[in-house]
Amino acid sequence: MFEDSGFDHTAAIHFRKGLRADCSNCFGLCCTALNIVASNDFAINKSAGTPFPNLQSDFRCQIHSNLRATGFKGCTVFDCLGAGQMVSQITFNGQNWRERPEVAEKMFRVFPIMEQLFEMIAYVAEALSYKASYSLSDQLHEQFELLQSLTKLDADSILALDMMTYRMPINELLSATSEIIRNEFISKISSPKSRRNLNLRGVDGVGKSFKGKDLRATDFRGAYLIASNLQNADLRGVDFIGADLRDANLSGANLSTSMFLTQMQINSTKGNKETILPTFLQRPTHWTDL
Ligand code: SF4
Incomplete structure (x- = not known):
């Protein structure tokens, strides 16, 4: 222990x-305790303390294998x-x-x-x-x-x-x-080519393309990266704490040493078999070969 x-x-x-x-x-x-507002992620409204209608008497979900197709993407995240x-x-x-x-x-x-x-x-x-x-x-x-x-x-x-x-x-x-x-990372990578703004805390990157970019050691704390294109980006040493990554495309991206990423953040993204994740995170089952 x-x-x-x-x-x-x-x-x-x-x-x-x-x-x-x-x-x-x-x-x-x-499936019961949380308040849920209908959205792209949840097909219905539900108040805290009310079970989802699909929760069975044995506490298993009746539509567990079909949640995304039935409008409950949020449950899989x-x-x-x-x-x-x-x-x-x-x-x-x-x-x-x-x-x-x-x-x-x-x-x-x-x-x-x-x-x-x-x-x-x-x-x-x-x-x-x-x-x-x-x-x-x-x-x-x-x-x-x-x-x-x-x-x-x-x-x-x-x-x-x-x-x-x-x-x-x-x-x-x-x-x-x-x-x-991140400073340790920067000291190893600093070259004229890699000199860039590493402080992107809270940045509005919604829908933006970072495709193929070297973003190593960037501070993306609290950044809005919804539906951003991070395909093949180098994201090693990046701090993602509190970043909103919903529907971000991580296909082929290298996140092997990204910091403070959660399973929920990763579950909300798109990726493929080329995406490299930190060892403590699992590859979401919905990821396909984009
Ligand atoms: S994810 Fe599983 S263990 Fe966690 S609250 Fe939901 S049903 Fe319970």
């Missing part, structure tokens, strides 16, 4: 890889990183909301908070997998342990958490990690 391994970078990446949803141990929380089974099996000790309706309301309110905790744990575990400074690793490790302890609290204590107080120090640590790792 990572908890026993101090600053073992390999253990951190292994831990990050292990953060996966286990729907067979969850009571369909993403979602990834709770393991928050669903944590709430179902640990916080609520295996009590399900169908058999125990009295726990339903609380369970549905706990789930989005647990989801945020797992998202932060994933980012911090990834940051720990990089070889940054000792003091940074020390602080990241402290946050990692704190976040893990929060996931084990009882439901009422989780509901009382002020998430902003946890998010702020973590954001600073992730930014500092990104800076160190």
Whole structure:
């Protein structure tokens, strides 16, 4: 376990890889707890606490193999990183909301908070997998342990958490990690040809073409890259935290060492068998040979 391994970078990446949803141990929380507004991603409106009509009594989805074709692309993008089974099996000790309706309301309110905790744990575990400074690793490790302890609290204590107080120090640590790792990258690649604006934080790249570009070590934090063309782009060392990549074309792109990419971001893109992903992310099943 990572908890026993101090600053073992390999253990951190292994831990990050292990953060996966286990729907067979969850009571369909993403299909029930969340508020959904009809859009390109979801065919219907649904209020928080109401199950999707396709959720069966055994908490499996009736149209699981056909979600995209039936207007539920958003369901194929979602990834709770393991928050669903944590709430179902640990916080609520295996009590399900169908058999125990009295726990339903609380369970549905706990789930989005647990989801945020797992998202932060994933980012911090990834940051720990990089070889940054000792003091940074020390602080990241402290946050990692704190976040893990929060996931084990009882439901009422989780509901009382002020998430902003946890998010702020973590954001600073992730930014500092990104800076160190990208600077290291830049020092290796700087040549007159590669001198360009590397700060594209929050940039409006909606529908724009970056096809074949060398974008190594770019800061794309919070960038709007919806439907952008990133085909065959070199995206190594790029920080994608919070970037909106919906329908971006990543065919042939190299993201092998891209930072702070989530499975949800990747699930929302288009790509092909030539796309190279970081080792902790899985190739989406809907990707075709574009
Ligand atoms: S909340 Fe997570 S574990 Fe539960 S059904 Fe949804 S994706 Fe699966």
